[in-house]
Amino acid sequence: MNTKAVKEINCELVVVGGGPAGMAAAVAAYEDGLRDILILERDDNLGGILRQCIHNGFGLHRFGEELTGPEYAYRYEKMVRDYGIPFMTDTMVTGISKDRVVTAQNTKEGIFKIRAGAVILAMGCRERPKGALNIAGHRPAGIYTAGTAQKFVNMKGYMPGREVVILGSGDIGLIMARRMTLEGAKVKAVCELMPYSGGLARNIEQCLKDFDIPLMLSHTVVEIHGKDRLTGVTIGKVDENRRPIPETFEYIPCDTLLLSCGLIPENELTKDAGISLDRVTNGAIVDGDRETEIEGVFACGNVLHVHDLVDYVSEEASIAGHAAVRFIRHETSKTVNVQVKADGQIRYTVPQKLTEVAPTRVYFRVADVYRDKKVVVAVGDKVLYEKKKQKLAPGEMETVELTDKMIAEAAELGGVLEFKLV
Amino acid sequence: MKKRELTCIVCPRGCTLVCELDDGGKLISVSGNLCPRGKKYADDECTNPMRVVTSTVRCEDGAVVSCKTSTSIPKSLVLEAMKVINNTKAPATVKIGDVIIKNVLGTGADVIATSNK
């Protein structure tokens, strides 16, 4: 068989993914004076999943105005283009080694390798597929994840179906309920397994209530009907152990079932590189710099943990971008090793560890809906921070600002910082 | 006097707004809002609810491009506006920010492209 050599190039900073996280990280690095940057994007343009999120609600924090997904992405795309930050589209990264050699491929270069000074992982996330739900019944056409339907409708201009049931009340599912309705489909119900929605309250209001679409909490799809194309689903209420109650089963005729049952960070490359993942976030374990176990490899955005707002993605990506530049310039001083522990009611924190004595914003998510609780940060019995919260919900990310003093104290007192709800 | 609970949709925080209305349906007071925009939203929502419409419009070359109304329009006109959008063809070279439909349904809002073709 014929062979052709694999080209190798060097680059100070390789950013894997040209979505909101990758672009914000690259922009932050550029603004710190770094010029030898390369963004690798697998799609045919920068922007990532925002390109198909044509609804509004993005950018209030970051830009102080309400933008649609493509507009938000374009703000960053414009910065990347105006700064002249190099990027390659239609380029797939297929591997990252421990010594930061990135293998990628595209139609122009074929397979090539980049020796990187630092790597920022910004691959985003994907939706939980139907197989994972293991619903009984047939396997007809007409079952899509909400994001796939979003791509068909918003990007390709095709209608997946006319009569729709949505399983899962994640934000994409809620957004697609409205989107399908606006395009003339009838959305018959949104079923949510949990007793609460995982989506934002504003989306329940403007995507469901505006169009009288019922949100059926503690309900799931128990059976799929139809041999060629979907003809209907059987839905049912679930008990407190999430087991369907047969007496409540109800048949709903429909030709489309959309699934919005959660997002999973896309960490195949991370795992291949040998970086261990947090079992709760499904993203890498990182410190305040968003640096992973491998020196000089950083992660940010939805590949690290699933965010509910792109504004937070940009913010986190800037942290990683700045940190990568400091790493490249040998300006990092990692002097402590403080583990951040979540108590279970708090499901996870990012970062999971702190290595620098510097003010750090810790993001966290709770496991259930809680009312009138206190968020407490403590080392052993000593409380370093506490704040009352009227309402906490798994769908909404929270933050705590740690001061350098708190981190220094935690390091001194044993190195474990506990995040808990009381 | 009536009480009405709303979820503010102005920002992702989604504040629960408790509104007090007089018998004519006019807003007397709002609580639960964390910013002044919440009060404005409650006011509109109780008298004339407004929404930004986001959708796609077909271009002359058959592809679709994303679009939105430049400002919010009365909620009651959303489906009407969709009909207008669906019957419009944008130029194949449309760029982000271009006006595709001027003053849709006389609302004062334009339908503008939100991405490049």
Add this chain to the structure above:
Amino acid sequence: MKDVVIIGAGVIGGAVARELSKYKLDICILEKCADVAMGATRANSAIVHAGFDAKEGSLKAKLNVMGSEMMENYAHELGVKYKRNGSLVVGFSDEDKNTLEELRARGEANGVRGLRVISREEILKIEPSIGEGVTCALHAPTGAIICPYELCMATVGNAMDNGAELKLNFEVKAIEKIDGGYKVSSEKESVCARYVINCAGVYSDAVAKMAGDDSFTVIPRRGEYMLLDKECGSLVSHTIFRCPSKMGKGILVSPTVDGNLLLGPTAENIDDKEDKSTTAAGLAKVRMQANEQVAGINFGKIITSFTGLRSVGSTGDFIINEKDGFINCAGIESPGLSSAPAIGQYVRELIENSGEKLIKNESFNGARRPMHYFKECTEEEKNAIIAENPAYAHIICRCEMTSEGEIVEAIHTNPKPHDLDAIKRRTRSGMGRCQGGFCSPYVVEILARELGVDYVDITKFGGESYINIGKTKEV
């Protein structure tokens, strides 16, 4: 008039077609679905059985052992992934141990080599994740795994490359005896042939009846399966069967040649030959039994569950016979896949025995490039291919890393695919952990472009299985 018409393009129809394409015969394969391998071939345990299961002296026993011995070379020549991973039939009690000894004796009578009943200690050495309650096992080193639909696509494709014709969407509605042969008709067209070979799977009794043979019936037996992510594929290396008991034959836990973990099947006789639905009870049973056989299965990693329908014949054995040029290959349940190469030969012998003098097709080429050859190339080899055709660098399926070049090549390779699932079976695009979430809008586009049809005409698996119902703004 054709020489041979084969009804059904499953793994048996394919094996027969491929064997007969070695001779100067005008062959036509009729398939009612939109692709080959759409019946039991698509959804079964993907196992090449060693041959200890079937009763001594049965056709099943004979063809199983023969087929199992042929399979390695057969698969190799056809470029089909095959792995001799060995199998373990695990027992949980002394009673099971006796059954395993019986199986061993039967296997030896059938001519299976290397069978041994081993203790828990010995099992643990080769299979550390074996279930806690397992006390003993029958070890069959000749057991193997293969991808059944890949085998079917390869045999049909190879037969086509050697001159056979494939007619898809041809559902046989009538068979008429005519002078010198048969006229086989769908609602739209007819094909005449001197020999008709009935490889119609669960419908083989109905097809035989059309030709006047009502000597047997076939009932569908539902088997439900779960497929787990590649992360789980190395949990076991052997195929772990369960010792047959009063409770039935039980399920298996097995790695697949593509590196996934397969669990199943249940066994439930049903009436509807099209009912490929899964059931909550069936999937629960698979889960429960799998947990007993193997410890540490991560059910959070299920990527799909599905049902296959096996053809259970009324005689208890394979029904393979010839009369007046009409040949039945019916009731081909397990070990049908294992027997397929041998069944091909057996059918050829039946034709010869009926008085037909077969002449070798001198230009026959039995080799076929593996469908997955590109994935197995080195980076430098891939680069050479990419330099010729850049589409091989354009990744469409992110989970399985399938390129546009591979998809386009598959579209133009026999047997040609027309729908999303057909692409999936050939290129693995959409087969991975996101199950087509990302790639399907692109694959639809490539299919439409290459086939010269409209985007909305592309289906998931033929028939009415449309992906989209029309354009936005127009429906």
